Amino acid sequence: xxxxxxxxxxxxxxxxxxxxxxxxxxxxxxxxxxxxxxxxxxxxxxxxxxxxxxxxxxxxxxxxxxxxxxxxxxxxxxxxxxxxxxxxxxxxxxxxxxxxxxxxxxxxxxxxxxxxxxxxxxxxxxxxxxxxxxxxxxxxxxxxx
Numbered sequence: 520x521x522x523x524x525x526x527x528x529x530x531x532x533x534x535x536x537x538x539x540x541x542x543x544x545x546x547x548x549x550x551x552x553x554x555x556x557x558x559x560x561x562x563x564x565x566x567x568x569x570x571x572x573x574x575x576x577x578x579x580x581x582x583x584x585x586x587x588x589x590x591x592x593x594x595x596x597x598x599x600x601x602x603x604x605x606x607x608x609x610x611x612x613x614x615x616x617x618x619x620x621x622x623x624x625x626x627x628x629x630x631x632x633x634x635x636x637x638x639x640x641x642x643x644x645x646x647x648x649x650x651x652x653x654x655x656x657x658x659x660x661x662x663x664x
Contacts, residue, residue: 540599552585554592559600562631566593570622580619586645586654587614593629594641594658601631601639602662610638611659623648637662 541556553574557565568574568589576582591612598607629643639662644655 540596548588549592552588552592554589556596557626559596562597562601563629564593564596564600565626565628566596567624567626569624570620575621578619580621581625581653583614583616586616586625587612587656589625589627589645590614590629590643590654590656591658593627593643594656595660597629597631597641598639598660601634605662605664607639607660607662609658610661612656613658614654614656616654618647618651618653620647620651620653625653632657 537556537559544550544554553568553571555567555569557567559565566589568585570581574581574585591609595607595609625645625647627643627645629641631639631641633640639660640657641660642655642657645653647653
């Protein structure tokens with residue numbers, strides 16, 4: 520972040536809101552899984568996860584459910600930021616598993632690709648600490664306010 524961005528009160532407010540949101544998420548599944556916010560801006564975000572033994576399956580690779588949850592969490596965060604104060608739910612999640620991963624950090628990037636009055640459609644991808652694509656997916660979220 521450059522000096523001009525730090526001085527902009529709107530940017531400081533956004534950072535404060537993001538930090539509050541990340542703190543509020545710690546006692547939820549987000550925190551239980553171990554998700555960390557890397558960055559967020561309108562329509563996109565990035566999160567990371569330090570893989571722990573409990574994230575692995577019996578083959579000692581990251582469980583597919585962990586990858587699906589990471590995609591859902593990242594895309595869901597974009598939706599929360601796009602629809603502040605509104606209740607939204609995941610209505611569809613598609614995951615394409617491409618490679619396996621073991622220990623280390625994995626990162627998920629999510630982006631909004633379409634928004635209508637009631638639904639939002641997003642895409643996301645997960646890479647390992649070498650930048651290898653592990654999985655990609657799409658999700659549809661519905662406003663239920």
